[in-house]
Amino acid sequence: MTPSTLYVCTTCRSSADAAPSADRPRAGERLLMAARERATVDADPETRIVGVECLSNCSRGCTVAVAAPGKxxxxxxxxxxxxxxxxxxxxxRQHSAHETGVTVWRERPEHIRKNTIARVPPMNFQESS
Known part of the structure; x- marks a missing residue:
């Protein structure tokens, strides 16, 4: 099993984020904090969670990417x-457990199924003939 990395866009805003402040960070930063907290509660040490600046999906934020080498x-x-x-x-976790990262569509959480923006092939992708 190759552990996956969850990249969370920390610059994403929500409609309520007119003016983020120190006591109310941007929605993306709040998503990052919630994911890290949930990983602690779920005792999920395998999933690496990384905050990144701008995944360029501003019109459909908050946004994350799930990736692993060769997947x-x-x-x-x-x-x-x-x-x-x-x-x-x-x-x-599903992505980590699957050899290619392509999980069974019906087994994904409903919100993930309905809000997947893109699926990008691995760098070493070989076209099937």
Whole structure:
């Protein structure tokens, strides 16, 4: 099993983020904090969670990407830290467990199924004939 990395866009805003402040960070930063907290609660030491600046999916933020060497990468949007931290961690675990990262569509959390923005082939992808 190749552990997957969950990349969380920390610059994403929500409609309520007109003016982020020290006591109310941007929605992406809140999603990152919620994912890390949930990983601790779920005792999920395998999933690496990394904050990144701008995944360029601003119109459908908050956004994450799930990736691992030699596996397909998924970009998922329309996320909310309070509602979807468990979903993105569950999907990251599914991604880790699958040899190519292409999990069974029906087994993915519903929000992930409905809000996958892109699936990107691995760098070493070989076209099938």
């Amino acid at each position: 397909w990468t998924y970009v998922i949007g329309n996320l909310d830290g309070e509602q979807h931290a468990g979903d993105i961690l569950a999907f990251a």
